[in-house]
Amino acid sequence: MRRQFTIAVFEGDGIGPEIMAPTVALLRDLARDAGSFALDFRSVPAGAGHYRDTGESLPAASMEAARAADAILLSAMGLPAVRYPDGTEISPQIELRMQLGLFAGVRPVFVQPGQDVPLKSPRVTDIDFVIVRESTEGLFASHGKGVVEGDREARETLVITRAVSEKLFDFAFRLARRRKAAGRGKGLVHCVDKANVFQAFAFFRRIFRERAAAFPDIRADAAYVDATALAMVRNPWDLDVLVTENMFGDILSDLGAGLMGSLGLAPSADIGEHHAVFQPCHGSAPDIAGRGVANPMAMILSAAMMLDWLGDRHGNAEMVRLGEALHRAVADVLADGRVLTADLGGSAGTEAVAAAVATAVRIPAAA
């Protein structure tokens, strides 16, 4: 009996639809040949283009479709020229994060052979770690609530709650456990904070230590955010899972994407207790939109993370295997080096790269 999973698809703006179409086609092919599951894709409107055309950025029906789906696949959203009357940009992905309680922002950082990266070290291909960024509170809890008193002073307030921190740390420890079992991780979680200066971070670290006791098979350590930024450049191959507050995670994630050499390779997931959104780290790249030259790899790697998450959540080993196969196929195309987009030094188009990934998928037999 094949279990059917509904996937809400936000095609997004700019290069969004260009990288989403071949990714959905790849997933359709994998699902068609799968024995244990089927995928039902539902395209849902939202984004800057939709706001420009209709006055709505995230229609209630789209929000409902996202809530009802088993997983959400989202391409980049936003266009610099399309803004709300207050001057801010259209970012439905932030509303989804808040409304669906997606507290764990997962940002993998890895380097495959063939990747042109800024660090020059023979150990560079040993880089394989994950940043887990708390995504619903921290300094971002102050979004829209900041106070500017006259022209003299401004204030924003950081919020750390026990309820969200416990869920966040448990998520990070379980992730480290899965990575270790898969032979990818060291079984190590670092709490990244500024506990030497701020009470809120001492509280954050205390909860981390409490939750660590429930995962005796995983090493737990703590590090200050400034030292972590240095470690990410000096010895990133020693890292495994970094769990941190929202603002720190925001900054370290971009440093992580920088280590990977191209935004076009950096996937991400925003995960909550009941819902999850999978999307590339990059934006809608209006400078190259409409030309068919965008790199689809980050989108495809995000889709691989979605298969892994669905498989883990629903005890479906075939989905986990296919997620891993898709991830490896991207690595093989990169290592081969013949079919790459311009951001990686090649001259191939989006469709050609996606086709090369599809050809490279090798589905391992069940264990």
Ligand SMILES: NC(=O)c1ccc[n+]([C@@H]2O[C@H](COP(=O)([O-])OP(=O)(O)OC[C@H]3O[C@@H](n4cnc5c(N)ncnc54)[C@H](O)[C@@H]3O)[C@@H](O)[C@H]2O)c1
């Ligand atoms: N999560 C999201 O949906 C998200 C994230 C960041 C920015 N945005 C939005 O995207 C729009 C553009 O933002 P930006 O220009 O600052 O960032 P961007 O990530 O869209 O582009 C930065 C640079 O990277 C290149 N690039 C990005 N993705 C690429 C890909 N897949 N292949 C090849 N090159 C790629 C672009 O061509 C550009 O030169 C803005 O409206 C912004 O708000 C959305």
